[in-house]
Amino acid sequence: SSYNADIWECIASFLDAADLAHLALTARFFVPIAMDERLWKALSLKRLKIGSEAAKFRPHFSWRELYRSAFVTGSHSYSIHEREKHRDWMRIGAFTLVSGKALAAGRLWQRISKSKKMKLDESSALCVVPNVLPGIWIADLHRMRCGGCNLPACTGRMQTLDFRNWELFLHEEFQNRTWSFKEIGVRNIRENCDAAAGAVFDYKRLIDKDTANSGILNFKSWTAKNGNYQPTSRVSPFGAAGCTNLEKNGGLQVKFYAMHAGVDGPVVAIRVSQQLF
Incomplete structure (x- = not known):
């Protein structure tokens, strides 16, 4: 089967990371959809509540990795280093x-x-x-x-x-x-x-x-x-x-x-x- 990434990029504006994870668990067909970089870019920009200027930047890492580092693990600088001061x-x-x-x-x-x-x-x-x-x-x-x-x-x-x-x-x-x-x-x-x-x-x-x-x-x-x-x-x-x-x-x-x-x-x-x- 195939899917239209443009359609799912649009749908992603109504989803969050948990929704994508649940989607991937429902059927093997949805796994590549849940891994699509365009979806994670849309999710990231939505979560960051940031303007269109940000969409022009090309990151050195995947959008999925960036989303995870910003919102799932780490969260802030002192959760990684110097915890005793925080x-x-x-x-x-x-x-x-x-x-x-x-x-x-x-x-x-x-x-x-x-x-x-x-x-x-x-x-x-x-x-x-x-x-x-x-x-x-x-x-x-x-x-x-x-x-x-x-x-x-x-x-x-x-x-x-x-x-x-x-x-x-x-x-x-x-x-x-x-x-x-x-x-x-x-x-x-x-x-x-x-x-x-x-x-x-x-x-x-x-x-x-x-x-x-x-x-x-x-x-x-x-x-x-x-x-x-x-x-x-x-x-x-x-x-x-x-x-x-x-x-x-x-x-x-x-x-x-x-x-x-x-x-x-x-x-x-x-x-x-x-x-x-």
């Missing part, structure tokens, strides 16, 4: 980086602009990251045990926003820790901070129609009200941000990290960590 997490969402240049932000309430006069000094809590691998990126927000704390009951005084190319988990160099994060910047905010907030944007798509329509730069529209300490987040086609309100404090230390695919390779992951002084 307390809790939430998925922010997915976006695309297309220009090869990213802007990482450690504060959201100040004006972010693509102007040539953009300040990248200590007070700005901004960091430009060049040579970034284009493609689909996934963003997560994590609550971490602080570096100087060994208390088992620690609820976490450090927040890390983790942004990664979604192919990262499938690379052997990541799994065996050949690739690792290197610190690329530190910003000390020595004043009370109402929130620990951060983001990564495609630098060249920061100020455009898609970003504006997403509302991600209208911070007051999606961040939590005063007194609400649950983290909130927002994604746009070309960026993602997360924010957690804080009680009165003495300021934050913001650190930026990048992971390169080899010595001269592109950046495949970015982290923005924030710890209370």
